[in-house]
Amino acid sequence: MKSDSIKETLKEPLITFQKVTKIYGKGQAAMDALRGIDLTIYEGEFLAIMGPSGSGKSTFLNILGCLDTATTGCYIFKGVEVSKLSRRQRALLRRHFIGFVFQGYNLLNRTTALENVEMPLLYRRVSTVERHRRALAALEIVGLKGWENHTPSELSGGQQQRVAIARAIVTEPAVLLADEPTGNLDTTRSREIMDLLTALNQDKKITIVMVTHEPDMASYANRIINFRDGLVASDKMNRRQ
Amino acid sequence: MFWNIILLALREMRRNTLRSLLTILGIVIGVAAVIIMVTIGEGATLQVRQQIASMGSNLLMISPGKRLGPGLSSGNVPFKQADAEAITKNVSSVVAAAPVSSQSIKAIFGNQNWSTQVTGTDNNYIRITNRTIKSGREFSESELHSGAAVCIIGETVRKKLFGGQEALGERIRLEKISCEVIGLLEEKGQSTMGMDQDDIVIVPLSTFQRRISGNQDVALIHVSIKEGASSERVKQEITLLLRERRHLSANDEDNFHIMDTKEIAKMLTGTTQLLTALLSAVAAVSLLVGGIGIMNIMLVSVTERTREIGIRLAIGALEHEVLWQFLAEAVVLSSFGGLIGIVLAVVSSLWLADFLKVPFVFNPTITVIAFLFSSAVGVIFGYFPARKAARLNPIEALRYE
Numbered sequence: 001m002k003s004d005s006i007k008e009t010l011k012e013p014l015i016t017f018q019k020v021t022k023i024y025g026k027g028q029a030a031m032d033a034l035r036g037i038d039l040t041i042y043e044g045e046f047l048a049i050m051g052p053s054g055s056g057k058s059t060f061l062n063i064l065g066c067l068d069t070a071t072t073g074c075y076i077f078k079g080v081e082v083s084k085l086s087r088r089q090r091a092l093l094r095r096h097f098i099g100f101v102f103q104g105y106n107l108l109n110r111t112t113a114l115e116n117v118e119m120p121l122l123y124r125r126v127s128t129v130e131r132h133r134r135a136l137a138a139l140e141i142v143g144l145k146g147w148e149n150h151t152p153s154e155l156s157g158g159q160q161q162r163v164a165i166a167r168a169i170v171t172e173p174a175v176l177l178a179d180e181p182t183g184n185l186d187t188t189r190s191r192e193i194m195d196l197l198t199a200l201n202q203d204k205k206i207t208i209v210m211v212t213h214e215p216d217m218a219s220y221a222n223r224i225i226n227f228r229d230g231l232v233a234s235d236k237m238n239r240r241q
Numbered sequence: 242m243f244w245n246i247i248l249l250a251l252r253e254m255r256r257n258t259l260r261s262l263l264t265i266l267g268i269v270i271g272v273a274a275v276i277i278m279v280t281i282g283e284g285a286t287l288q289v290r291q292q293i294a295s296m297g298s299n300l301l302m303i304s305p306g307k308r309l310g311p312g313l314s315s316g317n318v319p320f321k322q323a324d325a326e327a328i329t330k331n332v333s334s335v336v337a338a339a340p341v342s343s344q345s346i347k348a349i350f351g352n353q354n355w356s357t358q359v360t361g362t363d364n365n366y367i368r369i370t371n372r373t374i375k376s377g378r379e380f381s382e383s384e385l386h387s388g389a390a391v392c393i394i395g396e397t398v399r400k401k402l403f404g405g406q407e408a409l410g411e412r413i414r415l416e417k418i419s420c421e422v423i424g425l426l427e428e429k430g431q432s433t434m435g436m437d438q439d440d441i442v443i444v445p446l447s448t449f450q451r452r453i454s455g456n457q458d459v460a461l462i463h464v465s466i467k468e469g470a471s472s473e474r475v476k477q478e479i480t481l482l483l484r485e486r487r488h489l490s491a492n493d494e495d496n497f498h499i500m501d502t503k504e505i506a507k508m509l510t511g512t513t514q515l516l517t518a519l520l521s522a523v524a525a526v527s528l529l530v531g532g533i534g535i536m537n538i539m540l541v542s543v544t545e546r547t548r549e550i551g552i553r554l555a556i557g558a559l560e561h562e563v564l565w566q567f568l569a570e571a572v573v574l575s576s577f578g579g580l581i582g583i584v585l586a587v588v589s590s591l592w593l594a595d596f597l598k599v600p601f602v603f604n605p606t607i608t609v610i611a612f613l614f615s616s617a618v619g620v621i622f623g624y625f626p627a628r629k630a631a632r633l634n635p636i637e638a639l640r641y642e
Contacts, residue, residue, distance in 0.1 A: 095557025
């Protein structure tokens, strides 16, 4: 599959980065995390971002997720220039369009799986009944039917990550951002999580951007981008295994 | 959303039950202390009022000397019986005036003895001070004139000297005289100053003067005035009359003092109210300290839950939503403390009122104020930690270990 043909089938660009840079600190201590990223992500893609530590992939994901802002350059999400949005507007953008999955799961302790999944809907002012229904459905999708009332400490790492994925997809986001989602899991559990993400991408048409440093995991994606020293070193299509 | 925030706060409280209880202890004690102080203080004030009302509402007390109170200091010209008679005769609106002299004397009956207050006066005294004869009779005119050895005794004296025995008709010894008991006074209980008003033996004034004090002096004059009459006017008239009778020139100051019940009431309730206000202020400070305790715990909680805040912010919670969440927690905590404090206050004031023998006066206003104040403490001291939480950088908060 050629890159051009994908662009034809997935015509709508979801995310556009134009010469995005990010500089931490000032003066002598200034550090360039991103040195001019040009990138376009289309709806329905499954991206894997790879690269050694310090190559800027986490910074990229933070900017993509509207948690951080670019120093210069232009980031357009669904036609909106995010660089110009306020902190509040970016929070609303996250609320309505972005789902996060972290390496450390980041679930609320002493809170049941169901309540964890319901949380993003709470901020969306979804009614109690509807919230309940959608959270249960999301948990069923990630294969945790029957585990709704367990707290994170009663779940295995793989199960916790499934809860986190359910929490990310319960709002039906435009893009799911995953930061080393398998970083804390063994190979078998990692494969299960990757299969789940692949299924979500194919069946639910959710756009996924995943940061990983494991080539095995990256191979599940259909586009692999390598970062090096704050720049895109390579951008290749990938035939799924 | 509002309800959700409250539910969330309650759940957070339940997660850390012990810590939550310790946190609100300051508020509990503060609210309880304020309400108890006010309740007991108002009970005491009411008691003072009731006792003053039982003294007789239109009572004037005339004492020699400039100073307040019934104390007789040397150098003051005492009154005579004729002064009381003159007041009754010459001042309008006066119902009765009773000359009073008293002395502490040991009363003896059989092998029982009891130190008591022996008061020399006339029948008017019994009426003016709102007392009644339970059994027996008042003094007769001839007894009053001749200085007969008769007495009317209070319940305490009867109990101490006679126990279960019949007292009427018996003779008790007061110093050198032997007095026949002709009447028993109805019980009256403790006075405002904490004195037992039933610990009393009344004898005719002439008897007292001739056989006990040995002079013609009268220590006090009790005057009762007509219902509805202006006590100010009566006081003026009495002042004029007494100045003339005591031969004071225009430049001399009064060498006597007239107190009315209103004045006594004002003095006594004033003291109680001042004390109540003072103690309540101290209690209010403990409420403030309780608030600082809440702020302290909320700050710890924000630090502990940095990651949670990071997750919420990443998921799309707005700053003000996180602020409200933590503010709600502080307010729920402090209001809960306020509620417990109110319950504690009602229970302990009931007990204390019973123990101190003051009436229990429930004051809904102070209860509501104390509760609102405790919630306000939550808002004020919860705001700073809540703002700190809301302003966290989500990326750093997520990385926080």
